[in-house]
Amino acid sequence: MMFLSRSPLFRLTVSALLLSACGVEAQERQGDPEQAERRRAMVEQIESYGVRDSATLAAMRAVPRHEFVPGRYRDRAYGDHPLPIGHGQTISQPYIVAYMTEILELEPGMKVLEIGTGSGYQAAVLAEIGCDVYTMEIFGALAESARERLGRLAYDSVEVRHGDGHYGWPEAAPFEAIIVTAAAGHIPPALVDQLEVGGRMVIPVGSVYGVQNLILVTKRDEGEVRTRNLLPVRFVPMLEGLR
């Protein structure tokens, strides 16, 4: 056995098998050609709206969004609109997902915290770019189903935690990027703390259901925080405390 494992032929065979398995995985993720075509059209649309980051667009092209929406909405999964996922929560419209991802200026290997896992779609996009993703969800049922879904689709670089996003994930901090996908009434101090110097955080903020703005928070070298209002949005609010 020892001999075999050192044999180039064995290595080649194992590699081929692994590659083949990955290929099957990727193929399974992609879904049928019709879904892939819809996804391609969706990304083209997003590109036409002004998203330019090639890594973001490639990730959006690769992640099977139809796997992240309830069965009855599958035929609408690639339309540019939010969809309900239960518990009064929604999966964001693809453009917003792409826009927020691009704003973070991500690179493979970056450590990213996501608050508001939902069905896991945004986490999958981040993982597809090559980031190590820590994602938190307040609703236990959503966290569980997202964990199962992300595992099934082999997004192994995603850690899902059922927890309260207002306090962040101190054990894994600091993060080079933080993305909050549910509106908060204020910017939680814990998240500002857990953002690495030079890091970027994107968060929808405003009154719970009044005016909400997508805000980019950057932490400068000296630890000073700057904000920039990006665009008006409407998200489900961020919940605090376990559920």
Added chain:
Amino acid sequence: MSRYSRPLAVALLSASTLAYEILLVRVFGIEQFHHFAYMAIGVAMLGFGAAGTLLALVRPGPTAAERGFVAAALATPLALVASATLVHLIPLDATQLPWSLRPWLKLALVYLLLALPFAVGALAVLLALVLERERAGLVYGASFVGAGLGATLALSILWVALPWRALAVPAAAGAVGAATVAVARRGPAVVAIACAALALAALALIRPPWELRINPYKALPQVEAYPEARRVTERADPVGWVVAVEAAAFHHAPGLSLGYQGEFPPQSALFVDGDIAGATTDWSGQEDRRLLDWLPTATPYVLGEVESVLVVGAGGGTEVWNAVEHGARRVRAVELHGGIAELARESMAENAIPDAIDVRWVVADGRRYVSSAGERFDLVTLGPGRGFGASAAGVHALNEDYLHTVEAYRDYLGGLTEDGVLAISGWVTVPPRRSLRTILTVGEALRGVTAGEIGDRLVVVRSWATFTVLAKPSGFEPRAIEALTEWTRSRGFDLDWRPGIERPTPGFNLLDEPVLYEAAAAAVEGAEAAEAFEEDYPFTVGPVGDGRPYPHHYLRAGSLSLFFGAERGSVLPIAEWGYVALIATLAQSLVLAAVLLLGPVLLGGGATTGEGLGLVLAYFSAIGLGFMAAEIAAIQQLTLLLGHPVYAVASVLVVLLVFSGVGSMRSDRWSARHGWAAAAVLAVIMTIYAAGLLPLSRALQPAALPARGLVTVSVLAPLAFLMGTPFPLGLRGMARGAAERVAWAWAANGFASVVATPLAALIALEAGSRVLWLTAGLAYAGAALSYRAGRTTAATTARSRARA
């Protein structure tokens, strides 16, 4: 049937449908979003006109008309229960309307179900008019008086019952109407159906067969989903359904500095109609109160000592505590919504403010309070919350707000002590809108009360989420500005304008363009520069006055194309959808009215009615348009006089409808020959009101409520009396009592009234209430001309026939 049983039934049925309309607006406003409620019910009201078209096409004889009247009267209460029940069974998510076709089919079904009771009720009234041709004034008057009583009933019941439980009350009124018919007819089947209707209405009153279904994306269900969230109280009145929810996870601190490192005190979320309306906070902990000094609304306290504070729109009381924490000894908290004020007062009592500090809560309109209280304050402050508009009160969702007009800001400045400061805060929007309007409005108000430069009397502060505009007529001192500069830097807030500023400075919270600085610079330069700034900006952000009190309306045709035509980065903010919903309501009403009215006429429905049908339609459409335009203009202007949207809606609806009813009844004794004169006199009165009612309202604002109520009745009653006469006079003088023409007249009037509602709202938004009065006057002038032309045509035709 006795002489008065039919008019009595008509009055009760009219009461039931109008009460249903008012309550439906309230229930839909809670369950869905106000814009959607306005659209759905606005379109459903076309049921009124549809009854006329149906009758014109069917052309029933006297016996069939009598049977139809009884059937429609009996069906009205049943339709009211069925409509409320079935509408609640349709799982319509209005938020999906922009994305999919399927919800539109459900919406069409909702329209039909909502229109059903209005169509059936209207059919009963119309058939009564056909049956009582010689007493059209009495029957139509009974309908008006009944509608007035229905409005009273609906608004009264909202003081004691939750709106969705109150929804059964109109069915009960309708059932009594049906019983009146049954008593007169005495047929066993009729009596049995009337008894069944009474039993059904009673059952619906005791246990409504529908449940409140709030859209899951509204704030209340979202916050109630928080862990261990608990509804601690709920109360209802015509202004709104107030709910307080206790939830450890809920935090409300608009614009809180990113530098704040402390904990949040426990808070309860406050909701009005399911939308967030602030929070009450447990400020008993000394440490917790530190948070107050990290809010942007603490800005005015940095400038120097503040002894007395007036908080306008005090909401849950955060700004009251802010004043107390910063050393104020006399605080007046003015809140329009009694339910919110009560909760805040209870919360403050629990937190025990020291006796030495004089804190008083006043349930009133802040503007009226400042102009009538006779007190002066070191600080008048308005928080980021919004004032309540008439939309909260019911029928006409216009959202007028007299707290943020130029005249209002002048009133606040007039209520300051010699060195007093006015502070106005709001949420920052993208692209900036409200902040710019506030700066320009404060600038214009300052120019009106002080002489000379205003550059050293204005300060603009901005956090990542809110802005605060400060105005000090006596001018800010350099030392105060130094302290302010240091404090804002420590909080991470930006000073967009301060005395001595020469160029925009790079700040903590970045904007693409320094538009707040530019707006302030324009405001300081003068009225012309401010006007030029607004013209160049894609939104309408200039100051608004009492004549057009819509400070939250920013869209214009150009800005709509900016949103819809630009890259996807620009999304039409949800707050602006009211304007789009208004246009959608108008468009849908116009199309449906054209299909239901003009379609049948063009397809031959009017072929047998002879000449002059066009003039009949023009006359009855014009008086429908005139009536609604006058009603909405009166509500808007009298809101300023009465200081409360509910008082304005209630008094205008009740006085207008009841006195119109009296006028209508009285008109039976008038000759139809000079029927045009009533419309002509109305045109003159409305032109006078266009010039005089608003200044009168402003002048009498400080008077006591009974005096203002008396003025309201005196102003409206004679107008309403006359407004009740053109319809019955027209039936006699133009339609000449012919059943088919009566039906067409009804249809034209009904459709015009429904189309006129969003149209009048649009005119008010774009041109103001004075132009709305003039529009009403013009409509009545047009009616007078149509009447004369119609009479002339009829006389010519009669002469030709005689010669032949």
